[in-house]
Amino acid sequence: MKPVNIGIDLGTTNSLLAKFENNNVRIFKNPVGQKETLASVVAFRKDRTLIGDKAREYLTKDPVNVFGGFKRKMGTDEKYYVVNLDENVTPVELSTLVLKELKTFLGPDESPEACVITIPASFDSMQSNATLKAGLNAGFKNVFLLQEPIAASLAFFNSTAEAKEKRDGYWLVYDFGGGTFDVALVNSTQNELKVVDHEGNNFLGGMDFDFAIINSILIPAIIAETRIENFEEELRVKYGKYEMLYYQLMYYAEEAKKELSQSPATVIEFCAVLDNKNYDFYIPINREAVDALFMPMVQETIKLLESIMQRNELSKKDINQIVLVGGTTYLPLVREQLVLQTGMPVDYSIDPTSSIATGAAWYASNKYYEHTAIATNPVNEQHAKDILSQVDFDPLELQVNISYNRSSRDTEEVLLIACSGDYENKYYRVTRTDGGFDTGFINLKAKKTEFLLLLPAIANSFSFAVYDDAKNEIVKLRKEIAILQGIYNIDGQPLPQDISIELDDPENKTTRLEVVFERNSLLPQKRTLYREISKTIKKGTDESIIINILEGERNSRPSSNLTIGCIEISGKDLKVDLVKGSDIEVQIEITESRTLNTNVFLVMTQQEFKHVFSVSEKQVNIPRLREQYLQLEHELVENIQEFQYNEHEIWEIRAAAFLEELQSFKNTLFKLKDHDLSDEKYIIAEKMMRISQEVDKLGGNERIATLIESYLNRKETVRAAIGAADFEKENLLQRYQKIEQSESSFMRSRNASVVENKLKQLNDLYWSALSNTTSFLIGKFIEFKGYNARDYNDHAMALSIMKMADAALENERYPEFRRQVFNLSNLLVRTNFHHNKEFKGTGIG
């Protein structure tokens, strides 16, 4: 295994490449122009493709053939039309070009096989996988992804000048880049660095500041000068008549923003031909004006920062410093507001532009990869045997592998030695090159551990040598070891979202999410779930079970989550019938680069189904999508009724609009064949997920506040109802406590549907408490007695139960009375049928 060493910051605006070499990190410069940064811009000219700053220059000349900001579109279906080529390019292809260009920074002699590429912490699996794909397409055989806040933390904590002075405790890494924002809570101890939690917004970055300048300053100024009607609408039309001007304005806005970081005022000057008329524009802008525009976005970042502190129950005195990273933190407004609003010390000692790449290289120095032929081109067993038969390979030949960390904060570091082959009567010896440490000759074993003593704050070099029985060195087994003391390492990167599996909730005729890997669990993760089949699947039929793995908020409905893996096992795949209640084992593995591997084992049929979900592959199951549709539709109808009742007209209108949009593709969805090959299902799934997420946000903070208030009020009523209950008090209390325990987590989710769901649970509990209260049951019983014969499924039986209940009541046999009232209620004709009578679910319970 070889260390990766190369770290790449694939940024929205600029990209960089750094390498760990000679025990330090070096940022490589563009051979053309000697700049460290490469603009993440691609220009397609008729005869060639330009990447970087040269491409960016073409933005004002030929904007329809120049593309930037595509990082924000990674993992989407977005395509860019290139006029000069008359073809579409995808964000992955554009990123590939940037990565290929970055590789040239290393010079013609170096062709790295592996690299670490950074991604925003909030990137979902689709976006991560798209980045991975770009890396592989750029010619790297092994690509490791690293979350940007972790890279920034490593860069900050390993910055040589201050490394010694860093204190233990919590730090906030505030990473405000060109297109995305991340904030991470990092815990540093004497020897370790850990990302505890993070928050982010993939659509909040410097670009949005540029758009704000365009929308609020440049467009009004142009309209004032030209008096063109509908200019603003026309400007935004894709391939419209002002498209070129729009891209030019983006360029001017960015330049103005940069200038305003240095000086209090600037001017945007440009000429344009609009509707066959020449215009010279002279638009003065001052910092005060743009600060007012930027303020809401800065506020949004501070809100995310505060939410991470609130979630982790930390106050400002618990935080050592806020560390600033990313180009947008150059803005004075950002720095001022952070100090002013948070009251915490802010550190901008590290270079906001290069720190992510630097941290990525630190990470890469301790990341190892296997030889490409093995890692990327798996061979089958027979092929492997064929290869081995052609190689002169002696299984008894001594093989020695060593493992160690190349950087450490400790004064000792472990060296693990693993041997195979003939190691009897052989020795090893580890020496530090300054002579200060020597293990002497030690017998080799299958596995040995040595603790190497390190000198502080330098690169410690050791030699590992192997000797035969006569103490002659076996030179080919010699290995050099270098360990940098005083350098932080990181254990792993956290999952940005919960990974859940969709399971049936037959009682409510719906599905629920069960968390497999919790948000912030360190990757990689592997787990086996033991579940049961909840419906019988006959061999040879089209009936199926669905293993649906989703990413997102665990408390929200499945349709708000992103499906990252879906396996359907139908009756046609089965060797024998799969009986309800039989066992299913689902093994789920998520790698450090967020590739999902699943292995499903049906115990009854003894069949195994393996699946690796490939990069940026969308997963949609049509029957499941239909059921999710029905659930969402039902919820929206309920919401509309609730908003009507509470006279929330605006919310009602919005919910009705969502319902209309949802129902606009109902026919298409229900007409789709289960195994439709077109893209229609992806389009519908995408729309549904968006609507579902919008429904979660419906009513914004006001609705959440209202729901929380209702929840808190309801809690009191429920507590009182439980107190008054005559039966099952303990059970009721347990249910209540369970809801209360999850309170802080669902309230922090800031998701109306989640809070609403908890409110429903509380309401259910309230009714359960009442139905365990004798006085309520008596009232109900009187009500039931007043019903007509047609209100009961079996009136004769109802009458007989009524008699028994009367007798029980008369003799004060209350438990029996309660049972009879329940029995009576079960005989009632139900008019309130569930919205989804033919619930199929996933088939897994």
Add this chain to the structure above:
Amino acid sequence: MAKQYISIIRLFDHSSIAYDTELNPSRIKKQLQAEFGFSFTGIIEIEGYTYNKADVFVELERLDFLQRMPYHVAVWENKSILIFLEDHIFNIHGIRPEMKPFETDPLFIEFLSPYLAIPFNNICRLCLNNADYADLVELLSCEDYLLPDEREEAFRAIRIFIDENISILRNLSEVTLKQSLPALKHWAVSRSGDFLNYLPDEFTAVKIDLVVHLVNFTVKIQHTNKKMCRAVSKELVKVLNLPPNLMNTVDNNDRAYQGKRISSGSKSGTGNYWWVVWVIFMLMRMLMKC
């Protein structure tokens, strides 16, 4: 929170980490970090058991890791407990004796409970599916090792099973009765009554509810399916801690059902009975004369 147990001792053995001497968690962590460094995926598989770094380090970083270590060793040495926790295999004869020494150790119960819930639930489900009440009763006798936080997960299968049965029983009608019989036949299996007796306290109310429905069920099938009716009733009379009137109903019904069997039996059978009484009577008279 319930979680799957995979013994850390196996990983220590694999990594040649001695655990019979004084342990240094920080050094162990470094050793394991290097061990995980050998694995390309960051996951180590030993004898089919999977170890991921994050989970292992969570255990190692616990403040009470050194206090928990003897329990890891104990589980490793008691193979019935180990295979129960790791493989969800229930060795009916082995597990209780192995757990016995720890029954009064609250720290052990605190350690074990989160790992116990998942296999406990799985085996309960398996037993219920196979109507294997003997194993289930044995398993339920280990419920004291489950703490409140894990009980819901541990008894999930039982709760679903009972809820489903109550639901079937509630919806019985002339139309559904015949088709529901196969789904209810396990109540006629020997020791199903014991199973109800061994249910923990939190099931008391639901148990009563279930018994009431089963009583109604026996009434419904008393003429059409006498054999099943008698078998279910025979199990119901074993159920303890029922409200007195319910218990009376169960007993009276059972007497009636079993009585029906006698009265519907052959006359010669009844004749034989009186003949035995007559012989005993004569023998006693002879003895008294002597």
